[in-house]
Amino acid sequence: MEEEYSVTIQNLDKTGFRRKETWRMDGQIHRSDGPAVTIFAARNGKVSEEKYYDHGIAGRKNGPAEIGYGGSGRVISKSWYLNGEDNDHRINGPSYVEFDETNGRVCHATWCRNGKLFRENGPAVINRDTETGVIYYEAWIVNNQYHRSGGKPAIIYRDSETGETTSALYYKNGVEIPAPTADTPLTTFI
Numbered sequence: 001m002e003e004e005y006s007v008t009i010q011n012l013d014k015t016g017f018r019r020k021e022t023w024r025m026d027g028q029i030h031r032s033d034g035p036a037v038t039i040f041a042a043r044n045g046k047v048s049e050e051k052y053y054d055h056g057i058a059g060r061k062n063g064p065a066e067i068g069y070g071g072s073g074r075v076i077s078k079s080w081y082l083n084g085e086d087n088d089h090r091i092n093g094p095s096y097v098e099f100d101e102t103n104g105r106v107c108h109a110t111w112c113r114n115g116k117l118f119r120e121n122g123p124a125v126i127n128r129d130t131e132t133g134v135i136y137y138e139a140w141i142v143n144n145q146y147h148r149s150g151g152k153p154a155i156i157y158r159d160s161e162t163g164e165t166t167s168a169l170y171y172k173n174g175v176e177i178p179a180p181t182a183d184t185p186l187t188t189f190i
Contacts, residue, residue: 035050089114
């Protein structure tokens, strides 16, 4: 059975270049074969943002729900949602990724599950210097709380050029704890 859509094009400024194209089916934002909302940039009329919807709900089963493009046309961000924009979610990878427009390298990534910062076996937030490749900030977070076991820091700051740790903070279940010493019992960090 063929789906029937209505498409509206809205000018977002006086130039006519910055415009928004919205696909609907049965009154709901929806498109099964591409983005349901596309925003075009004012400066050049190129696509600046694509959003995927399924019967009025922001999200996409097999790919990012939202893709942002820079002026060059290169992808600068990707977001994954589950049942709506306020519910970042992805099981096997980051739910939000930002890319440097000039070289395409990942500069920021966050992992979320059901709308909460969450990653069990790695940092839930990373920031990377795209010129040096150094991850200069990482935060280990489970259910929106800083947490890392085993006597390791939950928040790490590094020099963006050398990669040397400049500061480290230790958390257990959202509560800051002292850094380990030779006398600290291991049970403090489990």
